[in-house]
Amino acid sequence: MKYFNTIEKSQLFYGNNIEVMDDLPAYSIDLIVTDPPYNFTKANCTKMYKETSKKLMSKSGLYDYDDETEECRIKEGFGKEEIYRWLNMTPRLMKKMNAYIFCSEAQVSVYAQWAEEYCCKFSILVWEKPLTIISKSRFSQNAEFIVRIYEDGTALNKLEDCEHYNRVLHFPVVTNKKTPTQKPVDLMARLIRLSSPMGGVVLDPFLGSGTTAVAAKRLGRKYIGIEKNQRFYRIAENRLKEESVQMELFEVTE
Numbered sequence: 001m002k003y004f005n006t007i008e009k010s011q012l013f014y015g016n017n018i019e020v021m022d023d024l025p026a027y028s029i030d031l032i033v034t035d036p037p038y039n040f041t042k043a044n045c046t047k048m049y050k051e052t053s054k055k056l057m058s059k060s061g062l063y064d065y066d067d068e069t070e071e072c073r074i075k076e077g078f079g080k081e082e083i084y085r086w087l088n089m090t091p092r093l094m095k096k097m098n099a100y101i102f103c104s105e106a107q108v109s110v111y112a113q114w115a116e117e118y119c120c121k122f123s124i125l126v127w128e129k130p131l132t133i134i135s136k137s138r139f140s141q142n143a144e145f146i147v148r149i150y151e152d153g154t155a156l157n158k159l160e161d162c163e164h165y166n167r168v169l170h171f172p173v174v175t176n177k178k179t180p181t182q183k184p185v186d187l188m189a190r191l192i193r194l195s196s197p198m199g200g201v202v203l204d205p206f207l208g209s210g211t212t213a214v215a216a217k218r219l220g221r222k223y224i225g226i227e228k229n230q231r232f233y234r235i236a237e238n239r240l241k242e243e244s245v246q247m248e249l250f251e252v253t254e
Contacts, residue, residue, distance in 0.1 A: 002027045004095055007201045010222045012213065012240065014233045017205040017226040021089040024224065030200035031221075032090065032099035033191050033212045035183060037078040038107065080110045086205060087114050093203065098154040100125075100191045101147050102183070111147045123148045127169045127187060146191075156194045164194055178235045179209040188215040196221055210236025214243050 005025035013020045091097065097120050103111060108124065115122040125146040134140055146169075156165065171187045188211050192202055198220050204212035207225035209232055216223040217240065227233040 002095070004028065007222060007224065010213070010217065011224055012207070012210070012233065012236060013224070013226045014228070014230065015226065016228055017086060018089060020226045021086070021093060021205060024093055024203075026092050027095050028201060029090075029093045029203045029224070030095055030098065031192065031196040032094070032101070032203045032205070033188055033215075034099070034204045034206045035102040035181060035208060035212075036083070036086070036206045038104035079107075080113075083107065083110050084114060087111075089205075091118060096153050097149060097151045098195055099149045100195070101149065102127075103145055103147055105145060108145055108147060111149065115147075115149045120149050120151055123150075123167075125167050125169060127171060129171075129173050150195075154195065157197075159193065164190060177209075178239070179232055182209050183211050185211055185215050185218070188212050189219060192216055192219055192221060207236055208232055210239045214239055217243055217247075 003026075005028040007025065007028050090099065097118070101111060112122050125148065127144045127146060129142045129144070131140055131142045169187060169190065171184045174182045174184055192212075192215055196202055196216075196219075199222065201222045201224060202212060202216040203224045205226045207213065207227035210225060210227075213223040213225045213236060225236060227236060
């Protein structure tokens with residue numbers, strides 16, 4: 001029988017997500033919503049250092065740069081071994097396995113395999129983005145995949161808006177991104193609203209600019225966010241501080 005632990009307050013961690021997750025209390029997390037690195041398979045990714053290339057690649061939403069080394073963080077190398085390394089940490093932490101994970105098309109099968117090995121259920125959602133760049137030699141890149149890995153006992157919350165239950169999610173991309181792969185707050189909020197209780201704890205072990213934490217805060221959930229890139233961590237910290245100020249001002253004006 002599981003003994004559920006309680007996380008009393010929201011917190012951001014700067015550091016290695018494996019190490020931080022290892023220190024979190026067992027059976028304390030209600031939901032994971034996260035955007036790990038995609039597995040980029042084109043050659044010579046790390047050699048693209050020119051500023052023009054960085055800007056072009058950032059616009060695709062698939063790339064992320066380490067601010068000190070300027071190496072492409074999303075590249076060949078975030079495959080099965082890396083996915084299993086962080087996912088294997090989650091069964092100890094989750095009250096019941098319940099996760100939404102953004103991933104590339106090439107990674108879907110790996111997440112599905114992990115779910116099967118851990119006797120979890122698996123489903124796929126699609127974030128459909130506005131169609132922009134079109135190449136008639138291949139399908140467009142206007143869709144991103146979100147895998148849900150979950151156990152029995154994690155039914156979706158019953159909400160009035162039936163659109164919440166659509167597997168195809170329609171949200172515009174973020175303009176003026178603080179990080180190259182930043183997701184819309186409303187997109188993360190929909191997943192959190194559907195699959196966590198009020199006051200529950202949402203974990204994002206690949207925090208980036210902090211969007212998951214911002215969405216959780218707005219919805220009255222606690223958050224645990226982990227980010228190893230110092231610049232991104234500071235961005236997330238500042239966003240959460242700004243969010244607190246805005247929420248306080250809203251309460252005063254009501």
